[in-house]
Amino acid sequence: MSEMHFLSFEGPEGAGKTTVIEAVRPYLAKLAQADVLVTREPGGTPVAEGIRTLLQEKTKPAMDPWTEALLYAASRREHLVQTVQPAIAAGKVVLSDRYLDSSLAYQGGGRSLGVDRIAELNAFATQGQLPDLTIYLDLPVEVGLERIFANRKGKIDRLDEEELSFHQTVRQTYLELVEKSPERIKLVNANQDVQAVIEEVKQVLATYWR
Ligand SMILES: Nc1ncnc2c1ncn2[C@@H]1O[C@H](COP(=O)(O)OP(=O)(O)OP(=O)(O)O)[C@@H](O)[C@H]1O
Numbered sequence: 735m736s737e738m739h740f741l742s743f744e745g746p747e748g749a750g751k752t753t754v755i756e757a758v759r760p761y762l763a764k765l766a767q768a769d770v771l772v773t774r775e776p777g778g779t780p781v782a783e784g785i786r787t788l789l790q791e792k793t794k795p796a797m798d799p800w801t802e803a804l805l806y807a808a809s810r811r812e813h814l815v816q817t818v819q820p821a822i823a824a825g826k827v828v829l830s831d832r833y834l835d836s837s838l839a840y841q842g843g844g845r846s847l848g849v850d851r852i853a854e855l856n857a858f859a860t861q862g863q864l865p866d867l868t869i870y871l872d873l874p875v876e877v878g879l880e881r882i883f884a885n886r887k888g889k890i891d892r893l894d895e896e897e898l899s900f901h902q903t904v905r906q907t908y909l910e911l912v913e914k915s916p917e918r919i920k921l922v923n924a925n926q927d928v929q930a931v932i933e934e935v936k937q938v939l940a941t942y943w944r
């Protein structure tokens with residue numbers, strides 16, 4: 735039996751995570767010979783979905799960055815203990831649209847709170863539990879934002895509206911995380927036709943279940 739139980743997908747805005755996750759889900763179920771639970775962060779439980787709503791609201795004054803980091807960590811803990819761990823215990827493979835690396839990249843990098851300090855904060859929330867595999871969908875931030883603005887008319891959230899430099903720092907931080915953890919985090923080029931991205935992701939998955 736494979737040791738792969740918990741997978742996350744990461745990427746800057748509009749990288750195609752949701753699209754790719756839905757496309758590879760049946761393929762993964764077949765490969766793993768297991769039920770696949772697709773979930774997301776922030777969210778994945780009623781409490782964590784409530785935190786997601788809070789986080790996406792535009793407020794005046796803007797939310798304090800450490801409050802934001804703490805809310806992401808709280809939603810992560812809730813999601814982990816209420817959804818991820820029980821599903822793994824039931825023999826499922828869990829596929830999460832974002833997890834810890836999002837906080838490292840967005841709060842640690844984008845908000846300049848520091849990757850190490852955000853890692854420390856989240857170590858408390860997660861008790862150190864990492865995904866067995868993380869697929870990072872990489873693309874220039876302008877391409878991802880363009881996809882979102884073209885396709886999500888009227889539903890632009892707080893983070894989509896950040897300065898371009900914020901998103902560039904997020905991407906740069908993700909690339910540093912890939913360099914730091916090449917065993918766990920696999921980069922896939924998301925700046926190509928969606929079918930090509932899906933194929934590349936399937937190839938990565940196939941190497942873990944032979
Ligand atoms: N490779 C691709 N080429 C062109 N468009 C794409 C590609 N992948 C996804 N899209 C489109 O880009 C938009 C964003 O995709 P999707 O919602 O899957 O991304 P995401 O990473 O989940 O976004 P978010 O930042 O909201 O989490 C959608 O309209 C989707 O159809």
Ligand SMILES: Cc1cn([C@H]2C[C@H](O)[C@@H](COP(=O)(O)O)O2)c(=O)[nH]c1=O
Nearest residue numbers: 775776806832833836837840841893894
């Ligand atoms: C988990 C997590 C998420 N974010 C940001 C990244 C995105 O802008 C939104 C999530 O929405 P999406 O539908 O996946 O795009 O939240 C973050 O800043 N920190 C986190 O830990």
